Amino acid sequence: MVFAVAAMVGNGAAGTELPRIASMNVCTDQLLLTLADPEQILGLSRYARDRFQSWAAQDARRYRILSGGAEDILVLWPDVVVASLFDKRATRELLKEKGLHLAEFGVPRSLDEVKDQIREMGAIVQHPDRAAAEIARLDAAVVRARQAVAHRRYRVLPLSRRGWVSGSESLLSSLLTETGLFNAAGELGVAFGGFASLEAIVNLKPDFIVVSDAGDTAEDDGRAFLLHPALERFYPPSKRIVIPDRLTVCGGVMLEDALDVLVKELGRVAR
Structure with missing residues (x-):
């Protein structure tokens, strides 16, 4: 179309x-x-x-x-x-x-769908060569991330405000899966996304939680969930992978940056 x-x-x-x-x-x-x-x-x-x-x-x-x-x-x-x-x-x-x-x-729910949309926009603006170049850069970022994750079968849980979990069929989950990480949200029965209780998150025991902000202050109740004493106890900064929302909220060329941030964060938390 x-x-x-x-x-x-x-x-x-x-x-x-x-x-x-x-x-x-x-x-x-x-x-x-x-x-x-x-x-x-x-x-x-x-x-x-x-x-x-x-x-x-x-x-x-x-x-x-x-x-x-x-x-x-x-x-x-x-x-x-x-x-x-x-x-x-x-x-x-x-x-x-x-x-x-x-x-x-x-x-988009997967990296393949993201690439399709990049191609589609390239066709609309009549610069398919630029679209192809962006897809090549995204593919290269995936390779870098896979190398960083190799032999590390980490279970991670993408977690945001009020206990919202990005499900196993979400774009963020696809991004994590492409690198070799495992989204533990599927164990909670969450597909595209849903809320999880504090007890369920703690009992799940993922290796890391994936959050969008490393800050230690809460501007409202939604943000305060991530600073709950139980989460801070089991998931201090060394157990939190930080990827800003602006890098994952849309499917596009910014996912290259998201993957490179993921690599840096894995290097930090795996020390």
């Missing part, structure tokens, strides 16, 4: 202008910023500059920020709007009714 959209907006190789694109979602923002020419980007989502959600927050400061509604996109009239299937359905349908071309991306 996405390749068909690319064909509808022209062919850069034939000398026509490259498509002008607006993004409605923080994940499509990051793919677009990585693969498109700056002049192709008409606008980004309202979360594009959020450094906690976006790996490319600094780069996003150069571009117009959209409201999330249809009005400002219609004023810009891009050749293609890139969006998530989780963006507001009514807005997406209105843009389609007005004649705009939408390329809608799902939530």
Whole structure:
């Protein structure tokens, strides 16, 4: 479907202008910023500059920020709007009714799906060579991580606010599994994601927990869960692998950085 959209907006190789694109979602923002020419980007989502959600927050400061509604996109009239299937359905349908071309991306659950989306965005912006280069870098990062994990059959548990566990069928789990680590969430019966009790986490006894922040302060009750005395006792800093959310919340080229951070963290905790 996405390749068909690319064909509808022209062919850069034939000398026509490259498509002008607006993004409605923080994940499509990051793919677009990585693969498109700056002049192709008409606008980004309202979360594009959020450094906690976006790996490319600094780069996003150069571009117009959209409201999330249809009005400002219609004023810009891009050749293609890139969006998530989780963006507001009514807005997406209105843009389609007005004649705009939408390329809608799902939530990837595996590295293979991530690579497919990188290729799809490369086709939309008409820079497939850049997409291929990013995939090659991601593959190289996977190799580095596998070498770091070799012969270490660690059981890890990705854990975040209020005891939320990234399940065995989540993107983060796929990332860990690709390196040779084992996501213990499956032992809790968690597939895509779910909450686990403090007792269940402690009884599970994973080798490490994977968290997004190494801080020792809690700004709210959700964060305070990770600083509970029981978790701090069994999972001090030496038992916590820290990978910031902005490196794993989306499927894209930032996963290369996530894998390199994982390698560094394994080097730290395995000492």
